Amino acid sequence: MHFQWYPGHMTKAKRMMQEDIKLIDLVIELVDARIPMSSRNPDIDELGKNKARLILLNKSDLAEDRQNDAWAAYFKEKGYSVVKVNSKKGGGIKSIHAVIQEACKEKIERDRKRGILNRPVRAMVVGIPNVGKSTFINALAGKACAKTGNKPGVTKGKQWIRLNKNVELLDTPGILWPKFEDQTVGLRLAFIGSIKDEILNTEELAAEMIQFMKKYYRGVLAEKYAIIESDDPYQCLADIAKSRHCLLRGNELDMGKAAILLVDDFRSGRLGRITLEFPEDYK
Numbered sequence: 001m002h003f004q005w006y007p008g009h010m011t012k013a014k015r016m017m018q019e020d021i022k023l024i025d026l027v028i029e030l031v032d033a034r035i036p037m038s039s040r041n042p043d044i045d046e047l048g049k050n051k052a053r054l055i056l057l058n059k060s061d062l063a064e065d066r067q068n069d070a071w072a073a074y075f076k077e078k079g080y081s082v083v084k085v086n087s088k089k090g091g092g093i094k095s096i097h098a099v100i101q102e103a104c105k106e107k108i109e110r111d112r113k114r115g116i117l118n119r120p121v122r123a124m125v126v127g128i129p130n131v132g133k134s135t136f137i138n139a140l141a142g143k144a145c146a147k148t149g150n151k152p153g154v155t156k157g158k159q160w161i162r163l164n165k166n167v168e169l170l171d172t173p174g175i176l177w178p179k180f181e182d183q184t185v186g187l188r189l190a191f192i193g194s195i196k197d198e199i200l201n202t203e204e205l206a207a208e209m210i211q212f213m214k215k216y217y218r219g220v221l222a223e224k225y226a227i228i229e230s231d232d233p234y235q236c237l238a239d240i241a242k243s244r245h246c247l248l249r250g251n252e253l254d255m256g257k258a259a260i261l262l263v264d265d266f267r268s269g270r271l272g273r274i275t276l277e278f279p280e281d282y283k
């Protein structure tokens, strides 16, 4: 498989983020709970050094909860604050305010010692495309969000959302690009739909998905599609096509349609809660 990306966008996004990061105290980094490592760009550690850090395992509703907890422990051990969230349904959102205060307690204490009281923490949301940044900002800010407008001394054009008296959020999230120096990362991003399907062969992707499922979630495909999980992933795909009546003219199996069906079933959670990478592989 071959993946391509656009360095022009990358450079511009990075430059914008470097500017925005100067204005904030806390980086709220969204990752996809199904692939917490592959959906990160480690550049953020350099960009966000000296800032308080919060990692949100977003779309936690689509990942296995036991693994969500394992990932939360993994990142906590590395010094990040972590919250599992489902931005779409609002799960975990309420607990974030307390975690923000905790993550920024050193800054708040520093302010207090200097006699600065009640200065709100300033935060920005960052993450790769489609990880749920806009959904999260809407969920956190809710309807009550009041834009504070331009502030004197702050780069013109920046909009801040005042979440409460303690926290202000930059209204535009920072876009990070996934880093795919290895093929596995690209493949996992393709599984969750972060890479445009047009640049990949869907049948090949489905075959990879089948291999993964047979290895880590044995029996799930057999039950869902009433098939036998044979060794040959293309045979499995053909069986899915048969079982789901994906047919071309003349009763030939429509492997392409079966592939789309399988990948869609995974992405929408219809195969169940599935985690694609595991913390023990990153120890």
Ligand code: G4P
Pocket (backbone or CB within 6 Å): 058, 059, 060, 061, 062, 085, 086, 087, 088, 089, 127, 128, 129, 130, 131, 132, 133, 134, 135, 136
């Ligand atoms: P972005 O700003 O980072 O690019 O992402 P955005 O908020 O646009 O979200 C991308 C997709 O992910 C959206 O789906 C959104 O609904 C979904 N999403 C965000 N957070 C969660 C979550 O915690 N759980 C689940 N299951 N989905 C989440 P979409 O298909 O593009 O739109 P829609 O059909 O949901 O409206």
